[in-house]
Amino acid sequence: GKSATCTVTQSGATPSTTTYTFNVTPTNLSVTAAETNEALTVQSYKTVLKSDGSETTESLDYEFSSNNSWVAATLTTTNTTYITVAKNETTTLRTAKITLTQAESGAQAFVNVIQDGK
Numbered sequence: 001g002k003s004a005t006c007t008v009t010q011s012g013a014t015p016s017t018t019t020y021t022f023n024v025t026p027t028n029l030s031v032t033a034a035e036t037n038e039a040l041t042v043q044s045y046k047t048v049l050k051s052d053g054s055e056t057t058e059s060l061d062y063e064f065s066s067n068n069s070w071v072a073a074t075l076t077t078t079n080t081t082y083i084t085v086a087k088n089e090t091t092t093l094r095t096a097k098i099t100l101t102q103a104e105s106g107a108q109a110f111v112n113v114i115q116d117g118k
Contacts, residue, residue, distance in 0.1 A: 019047045020105040022062070024081075027111055033088040033118040037074065040081045040111060044102050061103040068096035071113050091117040 064073040070086040
């Protein structure tokens with residue numbers, strides 16, 4: 001009929017943490033007045049540190065937008081977005097801003113495009 005009390009202490013698991021990486025190069029792109037195709041190198045992924053200490057990396061999609069119609073995305077792959085810059089028919093230098101927005105995190109990266117006049 002005797003009893004004993006025993007206390008057990010157990011630490012909890014470390015929660016999973018996610019780190020997002022999102023950047024683009026170049027961030028400034030200067031081109032001539034002629035129509036041109038250019039490539040932007042994009043790093044878009046997340047790294048998840050799991051509670052057991054293991055780590056996984058997963059690519060994330062992203063969206064392209066431009067504030068001027070003369071700059072457009074023609075193709076997007078995992079690490080590259082190809083753009084077309086239309087011919088500048090004027091003698092005036094013009095600028096555009098490209099915005100890339102990462103899925104899931106909503107992070108944004110920017111490229112300034114400067115095109116010479118003809």
